[in-house]
Amino acid sequence: MKTKExxxxxxxxxxxxxxxxxxxxxxxxxxxQCCTSCADACLSHEVTDDLRDCIxxxxxxxxxxxxxGLVLSRLTEATSDMIKTQVEACLxxxxxxxxxxxxxxxxxxxxxxxxxxxxGCEQACIAVLDAVGTVV
Amino acid sequence: MKTKExxxxxxxxxxxxxxxxxxxxxxxxxxxQCCTSCADACLSHEVTDDLRDCIxxxxxxxxxxxxxGLVLSRLTEATSDMIKTQVEACLxxxxxxxxxxxxxxxxxxxxxxxxxxxxGCEQACIAVLDAVGTVV
Amino acid sequence: MKTKExxxxxxxxxxxxxxxxxxxxxxxxxxxQCCTSCADACLSHEVTDDLRDCIxxxxxxxxxxxxxGLVLSRLTEATSDMIKTQVEACLxxxxxxxxxxxxxxxxxxxxxxxxxxxxGCEQACIAVLDAVGTVV
Amino acid sequence: MKTKExxxxxxxxxxxxxxxxxxxxxxxxxxxQCCTSCADACLSHEVTDDLRDCIxxxxxxxxxxxxxGLVLSRLTEATSDMIKTQVEACLxxxxxxxxxxxxxxxxxxxxxxxxxxxxGCEQACIAVLDAVGTVV
Numbered sequence: 001m002k003t004k005e006x007x008x009x010x011x012x013x014x015x016x017x018x019x020x021x022x023x024x025x026x027x028x029x030x031x032x033q034c035c036t037s038c039a040d041a042c043l044s045h046e047v048t049d050d051l052r053d054c055i056x057x058x059x060x061x062x063x064x065x066x067x068x069g070l071v072l073s074r075l076t077e078a079t080s081d082m083i084k085t086q087v088e089a090c091l092x093x094x095x096x097x098x099x100x101x102x103x104x105x106x107x108x109x110x111x112x113x114x115x116x117x118x119x120g121c122e123q124a125c126i127a128v129l130d131a132v133g134t135v136v
Numbered sequence: 137m138k139t140k141e142x143x144x145x146x147x148x149x150x151x152x153x154x155x156x157x158x159x160x161x162x163x164x165x166x167x168x169q170c171c172t173s174c175a176d177a178c179l180s181h182e183v184t185d186d187l188r189d190c191i192x193x194x195x196x197x198x199x200x201x202x203x204x205g206l207v208l209s210r211l212t213e214a215t216s217d218m219i220k221t222q223v224e225a226c227l228x229x230x231x232x233x234x235x236x237x238x239x240x241x242x243x244x245x246x247x248x249x250x251x252x253x254x255x256g257c258e259q260a261c262i263a264v265l266d267a268v269g270t271v272v
Numbered sequence: 273m274k275t276k277e278x279x280x281x282x283x284x285x286x287x288x289x290x291x292x293x294x295x296x297x298x299x300x301x302x303x304x305q306c307c308t309s310c311a312d313a314c315l316s317h318e319v320t321d322d323l324r325d326c327i328x329x330x331x332x333x334x335x336x337x338x339x340x341g342l343v344l345s346r347l348t349e350a351t352s353d354m355i356k357t358q359v360e361a362c363l364x365x366x367x368x369x370x371x372x373x374x375x376x377x378x379x380x381x382x383x384x385x386x387x388x389x390x391x392g393c394e395q396a397c398i399a400v401l402d403a404v405g406t407v408v
Numbered sequence: 409m410k411t412k413e414x415x416x417x418x419x420x421x422x423x424x425x426x427x428x429x430x431x432x433x434x435x436x437x438x439x440x441q442c443c444t445s446c447a448d449a450c451l452s453h454e455v456t457d458d459l460r461d462c463i464x465x466x467x468x469x470x471x472x473x474x475x476x477g478l479v480l481s482r483l484t485e486a487t488s489d490m491i492k493t494q495v496e497a498c499l500x501x502x503x504x505x506x507x508x509x510x511x512x513x514x515x516x517x518x519x520x521x522x523x524x525x526x527x528g529c530e531q532a533c534i535a536v537l538d539a540v541g542t543v544v
Contacts, residue, residue: 001409001437001438001441002438002441002442002521002524002525003441003445005521006441006442006445006446006449006518006521006522007445009449009516009517009518009520009521010445010448010449010452010518011449011452011453012449012452025441029409029437029440029441030409030410032437032478033409033410033411033414033433033437033477033478033481034410034414036478036481036482037411037414037415037418037481037482038414040328040418040481040482041414041417041418041419041420043319043324043327043328044324044418044419044420045419046319047315047318047319052315052316055315056210056312056315057218059210059331060207060210060218060219060222061218062478063203063206063207064203064207064218064222066203066474066478067199067200067202067203069441070199070440070441070444070470070474071196071199071200073441073444073445073448074192074195074196074444074445074448080228080232081228081231081232082193082196082197082200082225082228082229082231082232082233083196084228085221085224085225085227085228085229086196086200086225086228086229088221088224088225089218089221089222089224089225091221092216092217092218092220092221092222093218093221093222095217095218096216096217096218097218108417109417110414110417110418112417113410113413113414113417114414116410117410137273137301137302137305138302138305138306138385138388138389139305139309141385142305142306142309142310142313142382142385142386143309145313145380145381145382145384145385146309146312146313146316146382147313147316147317148313148316161305165273165301165304165305166273166274168301168342169273169274169275169278169297169301169341169342169345170274170278172342172345172346173275173278173279173282173345173346174278176282176345176346176464177278177281177282177283177284179455179460179463179464180282180283180284180460181283182455183451183454183455188451188452191451192448192451195467198342202338202342205305206304206305206308206334206338209305209308209309209312210308210309210312244281245281246278246281246282248281249274249277249278249281250278252274253274328482329490331482332479332482332490332491332494333490335475335478335479336475336479336490336494338475339471339472339474339475342471343468343471343472346464346467346468352500352504353500353503353504354465354468354469354472354497354500354501354503354504354505355468356500357493357496357497357499357500357501358468358472358497358500358501360493360496360497361490361493361494361496361497363493364488364489364490364492364493364494365490365493365494367489367490368488368489368490369490
């Protein structure tokens with residue numbers, strides 16, 4: 001990912017620390033890839049009720065984290081309410097998806113990796129929200 | 137849009153009124169299309185600072201409303217925190233984008249139509265959040 | 273959907289007939305919603321190998337048709353190779369997804385509706401490609 | 409990105425070399441981030457006709473590469489026509505966007521980085537299409 005370089009080359013200075021912002025953007029894209037891949041992998045097993053919840057959480061989290069990565073890539077001018085709430089939605093999605101995947105982490109390696117990625121994205125979202133809070 | 141028919145054909149009963157849910161899903165997709173189209177139309181004019189803010193708001197709102205429409209299309213089992221927060225993000229996005237577009241509604245017809253669509257989506261999100269509130 | 277109004281309010285004239293373009297954009301968004309909903313509905317049943325293929329086709333088609341609707345909403349200046357190929361990808365996705373859903377149309381009403389929507393989008397893509405062909 | 413690990417943990421063996429597939433998925437996500445960031449950076453300058461084309465190419469390429477990354481993340485069972493055409497659309501998008509960004513690479517560092525990312529994604533798409541060609 002060239003996120004950090006892109007933020008540096010942008011004419012506007014981001015309102016929050018650019019390393020912290022780049023980390024969150026990258027975490028969002030990684031999380032979206034892992035969740036998409038994990039849902040597909042889950043689908044290859046026999047789909048029990050428990051795994052059904054996992055697949056659904058993965059799909060929602062993939063969509064939400066992907067869009068959050070895009071929105072944050074445009075966080076150049078102001079920290080608006082819209083961006084803040086979208087990061088909160090991403091935080092909630094990562095938390096729920098991680099909790100689902102952790103239930104299957106022992107039996108499915110893809111759930112273990114996906115949960116780890118969701119937890120990383122959750123932390124990165126918290127860091128961005130904290131930084132935004134000190135600015136606004 | 138065949139949203140209402142699809143919800144009816146789904147084996148699970150949505151937790152909130154299906155007409156209200158279908159209305160919100162359709163409003164999200166319409167809003168995403170209008171915002172994408174409006175940003176592109178704005179770009180065809182001479183881009184002043186004011187229009188710059190409008191283009192950015194349109195792009196964020198297009199991405200956020202589109203993903204909210206997808207997430208709501210999977211609102212079949214439970215009303216989770218993740219879905220609720222995503223609808224709140226959509227509500228914030230529609231509100232901000234409408235406010236930007238309304239500034240140019242007199243000079244640009246595409247901004248007037250886009251603002252109307254954002255306001256419609258804002259109302260539909262409020263209705264879904266109210267309904268979810270009575271369930272959870 | 274306010275697609276037709278938005279195209280009319282755009283400062284640039286689309287290179288192909290605007291009714292035909294609006295029809296295709298709307299068909300893309302409808303298809304994306306149906307496929308997302310159908311995948312979720314399929315997941316509620318006992319997932320056999322046959323339904324697994326259907327879920328996967330629905331997810332790919334949902335993503336591809338959604339992005340095609342957005343790209344076509346920006347078809348204002350020129351009909352580029354990029355847009356043409358994206359519509360071809362959408363055509364292929366709709367065709368494959370319709371074929372999968374048609375296998376289950378008798379047992380699942382959501383597959384029947386989704387197949388109908390995919391076929392409609394397939395036809396709209398063909399009409400756009402034909403019109404683009406006469407321009408380029 | 410944990411793409412390689414996720415492909416390894418997936419129960420199904422990808423039909424093409426998994427390193428090559430992971431490289432292309434990662435290139436798609438990187439390209440989507442760069443294009444989104446570059447469009448936003450371009451918008452911060454005075455928007456001339458030339459930059460207008462660049463912004464539009466960036467937005468199309470961002471959307472198309474992002475969805476291609478998701479679709480390829482599900483390339484587990486078969487190399488379908490739908491996936492092949494989507495990679496071709498991504499190849500066309502990367503090629504056009506790189507050509508636009510290269511025009512401004514001397515004056516804007518963000519265009520130089522974005523062009524480099526698009527060219528990388530273009531090569532990764534060619535490699536996947538070559539590999540798919542030997543399988544189908």
